[in-house]
Amino acid sequence: NWDTGDEMVEKFLDAAARGDLSQVSTLLSHVPSLTNQTGYSGWTALMLAARNGHYHVVENLLSHGCDKFIVNSSSQTAYDIAKFWGHKHIADLLGQTDDGCQRVLLGSHISPQENYFSRETLDRLSGKRTDEAWLEAKQRKPDTVYLMFSNLSPMVSTPQEDNSLCRFTYETVKDLLQKPATVLIFLGGIQETPAWFAFSTDEDAAELLKLCTERNCSFPKMPNRDLLKLNEEEAGIVAQARSVLAWHSRYSFCPTCGTSTKPEEGGHKRICLNSECRSLKGVHNTCYPRVDPVVIMLVIHPDGNQCLLGRKKIFPARMFSCLAGFVEPGETFEDAVRREVEEESGVQVGPVQYISCQPWPMPSNLMIGCFAVAISTDIRVDENEIEEARWFTRQQVIDSLFREASPAFIAPPRQTIAHQLIRHWIGMNANL
Numbered sequence: 304n305w306d307t308g309d310e311m312v313e314k315f316l317d318a319a320a321r322g323d324l325s326q327v328s329t330l331l332s333h334v335p336s337l338t339n340q341t342g343y344s345g346w347t348a349l350m351l352a353a354r355n356g357h358y359h360v361v362e363n364l365l366s367h368g369c370d371k372f373i374v375n376s377s378s379q380t381a382y383d384i385a386k387f388w389g390h391k392h393i394a395d396l397l398g399q400t401d402d403g404c405q406r407v408l409l410g411s412h413i414s415p416q417e418n419y420f421s422r423e424t425l426d427r428l429s430g431k432r433t434d435e436a437w438l439e440a441k442q443r444k445p446d447t448v449y450l451m452f453s454n455l456s457p458m459v460s461t462p463q464e465d466n467s468l469c470r471f472t473y474e475t476v477k478d479l480l481q482k483p484a485t486v487l488i489f490l491g492g493i494q495e496t497p498a499w500f501a502f503s504t505d506e507d508a509a510e511l512l513k514l515c516t517e518r519n520c521s522f523p524k525m526p527n528r529d530l531l532k533l534n535e536e537e538a539g540i541v542a543q544a545r546s547v548l549a550w551h552s553r554y555s556f557c558p559t560c561g562t563s564t565k566p567e568e569g570g571h572k573r574i575c576l577n578s579e580c581r582s583l584k585g586v587h588n589t590c591y592p593r594v595d596p597v598v599i600m601l602v603i604h605p606d607g608n609q610c611l612l613g614r615k616k617i618f619p620a621r622m623f624s625c626l627a628g629f630v631e632p633g634e635t636f637e638d639a640v641r642r643e644v645e646e647e648s649g650v651q652v653g654p655v656q657y658i659s660c661q662p663w664p665m666p667s668n669l670m671i672g673c674f675a676v677a678i679s680t681d682i683r684v685d686e687n688e689i690e691e692a693r694w695f696t697r698q699q700v701i702d703s704l705f706r707e708a709s710p711a712f713i714a715p716p717r718q719t720i721a722h723q724l725i726r727h728w729i730g731m732n733a734n735l
């Protein structure tokens with residue numbers, strides 16, 4: 304005897320809150336449109352069942368297609384609520400992706416290993432870099448792996464959508480290694496064997512491709528896009544190799560006196576050929592591969608439920624990402640976060656918290672990922688750097704990360720630390 308719609312919604316929400324599984328399923332089978340109805344403060348049946356620990360009701364609601372990505376008026380998802388009230392088994396259920404894989408919302412467990420480009424597959428064996436005899440013997444071993452770079456891109460084969468690195472033996476590449484323009488670097492090994500090397504060559508790319516026995520080989524033209532298609536292990540190796548090779552390509556002359564330099568120590572040092580040069584007296588950082596620190600930050604609104612994202616002109620249409628900027632000399636990364644956010648968006652930032660970092664070999668950045676809490680909210684963008692910056696709500700961010708249908712913006716790809724920071728924020732409980 305259900306007369307008004309409102310009453311029925313109330314009955315349904317109440318049944319979910321009490322854990323009355325049979326009434327929940329009866330109501331849903333008669334009136335499927337009840338599934339995502341909300342009551343007081345935007346709470347859905349799923350949230351109420353999650354709040355009170357009714358596992359089977361949650362399961363049943365999910366099987367009826369209940370939307371777990373809705374947030375209530377405090378910006379909490381059913382997952383946030385289950386987690387806060389200590390119903391771990393329900394939080395686990397809500398955190399699963401459709402393919403059964405855990406942790407769709409559990410960004411709070413982010414570890415450095417989860418950032419693309421940051422997996423250390425090889426032991427760098429840096430102590431061996433000065434052991435020339437050892438390095439030379441390793442170079443000739445039949446199981447030694449060589450990666451070939453042309454124009455700072457590694458040769459990859461593309462069996463399907465993904466790229467995988469082409470691996471060469473000493474026999475195949477030994478002639479190329481003799482060429483004067485070739486730069487060879489020692490990458491390390493897995494418990495010493497096999498050893499891995501990478502080299503760059505300026506020989507004709509079409510000729511180089513003939514050396515590979517695999518099919519569909521190429522030197523990708525757009526590193527920002529194509530280097531994101533490797534598996535995590537190979538991405539970590541490319542991060543090291545590309546940055547060091549890029550450094551060699553830009554430091555062929557000594558920054559101190561302008562004389563030519565040559566590689567040493569397995570390609571991890573360059574020394575000046577002018578025996579009078581100051582760079583040969585004592586230790587000088589110009590002789591070693593450089594890394595540029597960049598802060599990248601998710602700025603969180605003082606209300607805790609919105610974040611600040613910006614877009615550069617060069618971004619694909621509708622993509623918004625975290626603000627970022629180079630650390631300047633004599634600056635802490637907390638200060639760099641405050642300065643860059645203020646410069647680019649006019650927003651002022653108070654507390655800054657480090658989250659995780661990511662090597663970004665384009666050519667040699669280290670992205671230092673932070674959360675930053677805003678203490679002002681008016682946006683005034685620096686149009687030279689940023690086309691637009693906006694506050695986005697948790698619901699908009701959740702829609703963009705997890706739902707298909709026309710979100711308010713497009714998030715950066717999962718391989719970027721920007722994506723991981725945004726996801727990490729969603730995985731944290733709001734307002735609790």
Ligand SMILES: NC(=O)C1=CN([C@@H]2O[C@H](COP(=O)(O)OP(=O)(O)OC[C@H]3O[C@@H](n4cnc5c(N)ncnc54)[C@H](O)[C@@H]3O)[C@@H](O)[C@H]2O)C=CC1
Pocket residue numbers: 595597599624625626627628629643661663665668670688719720721722
């Ligand atoms: N992995 C990720 O999620 C993301 C990575 N990035 C990387 O971070 C880098 C820095 O971000 P931006 O917003 O461009 O920095 P930014 O806001 O500091 O502005 C870039 C400008 O800073 C100057 N600059 C100062 N030091 C520099 C240096 N060592 N190298 C080059 N330019 C320097 C140049 O004038 C340059 O045009 C980007 O180039 C990009 O490669 C940026 C966003 C996301």
Ligand SMILES: [Mg+2]
Pocket residue numbers: 627628629643646647688
């Ligand atoms: Mg800037």
Ligand SMILES: [Mg+2]
Pocket residue numbers: 626627628629643647688
């Ligand atoms: Mg910037």
Ligand SMILES: [Mg+2]
Pocket residue numbers: 628629643
């Ligand atoms: Mg800057």
Ligand SMILES: [Zn+2]
Pocket residue numbers: 557558559560561562575576577580581582
């Ligand atoms: Zn010099």
